[in-house]
Amino acid sequence: MFGIFSNARTLTGKLALFFTVMSCVIGVLTFLLFYYALQWSEDRVGERRILIDRDSAVERFTNGEHGVIKLDTLTTAYNDEAQVPEPFKSFLKNKNTYLGEVDTLDSPSGHMVFKGVYTQNGQQKDIVVLSFVDKVEFSREEMAFVAIVVIIFIALLMFVFGAFLFKVSKKLIEPVNELAHQLNDSSGDATRAFKIGKGAVGEFQLLTTRLNQYRKELRLVLKREQAFARYASHELRTPLTIVKGANNLLSRSELTEGQERQVARINDAVSEMIKMVDALLSIVRYERNSGDIEVRDVDKSEIIRIVEANNLHAVDKQIRINVDFRSSPKIKASQAILSMVVGNILRNACAASQKGEVDILVNDNAIEVIDDGAGLSNESSKSGHGLGLLIVDDLCRRYGWQFSLQPHESRGCRAIITFT
Structure with a gap:
């Protein structure tokens, strides 16, 4: 019965219609009750009168x-x-x-x-x-007159109370509709303030004030986060460049086999750090200018580069990484972001597997990584190497992707990034 009141946008009209129907029903019942009560009272008066006349007639007959x-x-x-x-x-x-x-x-x-x-x-x-x-x-004409008076009186009451109900419901419901409309229109825009009519009740005024306060705090947090990512990225880029240059100079010297391995590890670590810095800058640029970022195609060579940059654990464990590139997905994210997300998933897949293979399946709307590990345990969480799968999940939400970690039917587990 109350399902008709589930939509606040049309609740005022529905309340008015509901009240009108109920008022008509109550009005008809009231009129019928009045009519039959009047008939009953007339009959009772007639019966009492004829009993009095009976007593008078009996007295005269006995006389x-x-x-x-x-x-x-x-x-x-x-x-x-x-x-x-x-x-x-x-x-x-x-x-x-x-x-x-x-x-x-x-x-x-x-x-x-x-x-x-x-x-x-x-x-x-x-x-x-x-x-x-x-x-x-009462004659038929008098009864009709009384009925008309009763109907007019009930209609006036219906109109007065209906208008009062409409005004009250509008004061209570319209602010909700206004706030819902503004929330829908300003989705993703933290700069727009919520507004509400002056006639709204105090609780809605307070709610609007609190919403604006929370939006302001959110805007400040976003600005601090973007500023931190931007400044931290710039501050990190200079020392990383120095380290990379010094490492390149070291690589030109005559080094022992052990030193060459250390130089190679330093070079890989610096490259990963530079990718992370580029990814942080990409996030800032995306959040500030998401509408201006163009959609690009992900090609097979980009996936191959991600695999080559994150196959250290696979080589140590003799795990084979297979890439099945079926079609090219379209995304609005930089290569650094995709490298960070897919690379972290790939490193987790290699860490979870002791042997076997890791398959990467790429099609036009998803990237799927399947490993031969032990699978998901009851206490598995979205955490892992580097940024961790929690950060991967957060990055996917920022870019409007869907990330899920599921058990595989016959192997370990499968991590799926679905592009929307």
Whole structure:
């Protein structure tokens, strides 16, 4: 029943319609109750009146009058049933006693009829009293007039209370609709402030103030985060460049086999750090100018480079990495971001596997990494090497991708990035 009130946008109109229907039902029931109560009261008054007339007729019959007595212009009494007018005589023929209103075929107007007995000189005699009660009851025109008055009064009440309900519901519901509309329109824009009409109740005014306060705090947090990523990236780039240059100079010298391995490790670490710095800058640029970033195609060579940059664990464990490039996905992210995300997933897959293979499947809407590890445990979480899968999940949310980690049917687990 209450499902019709599930949408706040049309709730005011639905409340008005609901109130109108309920008011009509209540109005009809009130009118019927009034009408039948009036009929019932008229009948009870008629019955009491004819009983009083009966007592007067009995007194006159016991005093010697006989046959037909005209008590007044409306009431006639009979102590001889043979003298009762035919329509009523036929109606009372098989009744010993009766009290009620009767409409006969020959007398369309209502008569209150009483039939009973009284005692005279130790003998019981029948008595019939007829009263033309329609003369004192409401006529059809009067009943119609009363009905019209009642209907008009109920309609006025419906209009007054309906208008009051509409105003109250509008004050309570319109602010919700305004806030919902502004939230929908300003999604992703933390600079727009929420506004609400001055006539809204105090709780909505407070809610709007708090929403604006939270949006302001969110905007400041975003600015601090972007500033930190931007400045940290610039500050890190200079020492990394120095380290890389010095490492290149060392690589030109005559080195032992152990020193060459250390120089190679330093060079790989610096390259990873530079990619991370580029990724941080890409995130800042994306958050500031997401609408201006062009969609680009991911080619197979980019995936191969990511594999080559993250195959150290695979080589140590003799794990084979296979790339199945079926089609090129389209994304709005830099190579550094994709390298960070896919590289972290790939390193986790190699770390989880002791042997076997790691397959990378690439199609036009997803990248899937399948390993031969132990699979997902009950306590598995989105955490791993480097930034961790929690950060991967956060990056995917920033770029509107879907990231999931699922158990494989016959192997270890599968990590899926779905581009939307």
